[in-house]
Amino acid sequence: MIVYAAGVVCWRPTKTSFEVAVVYREKYDDWTFPKGKVDPGELLPETAVREVEEEAGIRVRLGRKLAVLSYKIDAGNTKEVHYWVSKVKDSAIAKSKFKPNKEIAKVEWVQASKALKLLTYSHDQDLLKQTIQWSENSELETRGLVILRHTTATPRTEWVGEEAKRPLLPEGKKQAKRLVTLIDAYGPKRLVTSPWTRCQQTVAPYSKKTQRTLIERSQLTELSNQRGPRKTKNVIEDTFGQNKNALICSHRPALPTIIETFAKHATKQVSASLAEEHTLAPGEFLVLRVSMAQKPKVIAYERIYLESK
Structure with a gap:
């Protein structure tokens, strides 16, 4: 069985580069990007937007489709996660309603180069590397x-x-x-x-x-x-x-x-x-x-x- 999920690499420009939003999950002691499973009756783009709002407290609009990751989660089951990038305005961040909870303990904006070292999983690091590459090629925004x-x-x-x-x-x-x-x-x-x-x-x-x-x-x-x-x-x-x-x-x-x-x-x-x-x-x-x-x-x-x- 395939379990579908969606997530977003949220970014905002800085004077020299850009920052990304990363979330810390205390239960797993990991740093990752906002993502989650599809709810019944939901389509993947809707899931991506909802999960960012639920996990990071930010309302986003999707940008370019970034990647589709697939990996085994248990016997006979595969998880397929669809990712987009999204440029987040300061006004959206100012309206964030995030409060630490059992699922997400922290949301932090981190310089892209530093986030590469902070992210726990290699697949998240690969997502960020692609995002950085798009930025260098003027293809991120x-x-x-x-x-x-x-x-x-x-x-x-x-x-x-x-x-x-x-x-x-x-x-x-x-x-x-x-x-x-x-x-x-x-x-x-x-x-x-x-x-x-x-x-x-x-x-x-x-x-x-x-x-x-x-x-x-x-x-x-x-x-x-x-x-x-x-x-x-x-x-x-x-x-x-x-x-x-x-x-x-x-x-x-x-x-x-x-x-x-x-x-x-x-x-x-x-x-x-x-x-x-x-x-x-x-x-x-x-x-x-x-x-x-x-x-x-x-x-x-x-x-x-x-x-x-």
Whole structure:
């Protein structure tokens, strides 16, 4: 049996390098990164965010996916831990509600070079070494761009009204509500959507929770993309040029155009694999990680499923 867990290497910049948050567990007499097992009904990104808040008292948004570690825990069982990095703002640290408890006795921010010596386990040291390498390559701090396909809609064959007003099925509305905490793990601030009903209904629950305005772009409809993909590409180029975490919600027929446009801004290796992501199931999304360099590049991405895979 596989036991799934998730954790985060939380970091904050200093004048010369960066610090990471490490936790001390008195029961095991060890220093490690915040992590924990998946709760029933939870998906891994949600677990990662929850565990950091529970163990370190910090509310984070996930950055780049760091690694997946797998190791034996007992006879016949394997533990698989998914890690992300997350840049933590001073304001989030100031709001920390951490209090020493039976599980976590201390949370300390330690210079990365010193943390390498403090961390108890070699696998944690390896995670930090990769984080340091990303920092040296100017690939640690990134912004996230979410490409989301609307959730399950009423089939075309069962809809007699205007195509633009074809709504979500009850299942799709349930999926849209389920997406809220999953999308929130990445914290997109700029929400760009097709104005067609099924896309609006998909993003509306997240928009309401975060009180962020939906930006409608007719160029993201499947009809507009069919008539003139150049207009769709222009919206994608504009979104890429914004210096914010963003979300784009569109339709299956428009996804190839959207993904292809982003792929042109990716590194050679990422571009090749991203180009193969031709479509998404209803409610699935990609999270592109864009470097903060003067000429930004998509340097990584991950695919997020609405259900466990």
